[in-house]
Amino acid sequence: MLLGYLLEIVKDRDKAEEHLVSIFETIPQHIDRITGDGVNTWCELQRLARTYLAGTMYADTTSxxxxxxxxxxxxxxxxxxxxxxxxxxxxxxxxxxxxxxxxxxxxxxxxxxxxxxxxxxxxxx
Amino acid sequence: MNIKEYIDSGALEAYVLGSASEKEARELLDYKERYPEVKQALFELEVDMERIAQAMAIKPPPTAWQKIEDNLNELIKPEPHTLRLKEHGPKKEEYKKPREQQFIEVEAESNLMRINKAWKWVFAAVFVLGKIFLGFAIYFYLENRQAQKQLDEMKIEMRQLKSR
Missing domain, CATH: 1.10.10.10 (Winged helix-like DNA-binding domain superfamily/Winged helix DNA-binding domain)
Structure with missing residues (x-):
């Protein structure tokens, strides 16, 4: 699911896969937040991806x-x-x-x- | 505070998408604990989020997980020590460990063993060959038993013929 989400944003399969790998590498740092009690893992994963992408060129989207x-x-x-x-x-x-x-x-x-x-x-x- | 109005305000949607401010998020988590309606509405929104994602889901290539695993292994690998020439200072008295500390503990804590993935083909080949050999062994055993029976029968026939 995350790859599809990333692809919608970056519109380039290779780049989306690169971002997917990079995002998964950061997961161990946020594991408590993602797998916490009563937490929806997908929503947290998506939030993590959004935060990650906010630091990239895809953040600027006013148009x-x-x-x-x-x-x-x-x-x-x-x-x-x-x-x-x-x-x-x-x-x-x-x-x-x-x-x-x-x-x-x-x-x-x-x-x-x-x-x-x-x-x-x-x-x- | 009217909870219905709060749910209808769109605050939950903003929270689920991570666009709520910290104050709004704290407020929502507080309401979530206090009001089951808020908890239920939040759960339904999270299900909606999964539904949207599933509508655009793409299966990652099999190489993606390998890349992630390799990169994670790279991250946890210890940094190599830089090589330096040995400095000969004044000779110090050699430190000797007490006898009970002179042994290296070889027993690992984990019961698991990491091996190269290529070995799976070797194990598969050994398994298949094992089955083939077992099949041959059973076949030859049965053949041998049959031949033995025939031999015994022939011996009996020969004895009978001699006695006539």
Whole structure:
């Protein structure tokens, strides 16, 4: 799953595999956090990947044109705002505060759009 | 605080995606402990996250894990000591360990042994050859028993013929 997630961001299979290897190498340092009690391992792994990618060139993604040209059925069902909010947070790890500032909206509206995006995903699956 | 409103606010989604501030995350973890509805909603969101990831999942190539393993082994390898010329200082009296400390402990703590993966083919070949030899042994044993029986029968026949 992590390779698919990375590939959506970097859009290059070889680079995605390189990042996958690098991220797995850092896992021993975060093993307690990832395998802790009541922790969802996938969410923590994804957070780790996002933090790792934030330190790379893929962190700078202000333009919607750079959003992953994802083929998954969920993002196709979202409107522009939901898509922009979801992708900025899901793929590029932006905070709601950051995004609110960038898009000139309140944090409440950003969270609302995010919630709507999740509702679409739940409905579609 | 109305919990329904809190769940509907999108704070949980922001937390699951790691975009909540530290204060918001602390608040959510506190609510998670206190309200089962929050715990359930959070669990459902985590399942959604897995569902999204599965929709775009790709199987990594078999070489990826080997690379990770090699790199991890590289990281835990001790640094080689730099070679230095021996300095001859004033001769010191040689230190002798007490007799009970002169032995090297050879028994490892772990019961496991690391061997090269290439050996698996050798083990497989030995196993297959073992089976073949066992098959031959059983075959020749049965053949030999059969021949022995025939020989005994022939001896009996010959004795009978002689007696006539």
């Amino acid at each position: 919607e044109a750079k959003f992953p040209n994802t083929a998954n059925k969920f993002s196709a069902l979202m409107n522009d705002e939901q898509h922009a909010v979801f992708c900025s947070i899901y793929y590029y790890g932006k905070t709601t505060a950051q995004l609110a500032q960038e898009l000139g909206k309140t944090e409440d509206l950003i969270r609302k759009a995010l919630r709507e995006a999740f509702a679409i995903i739940r409905k579609a699956s």
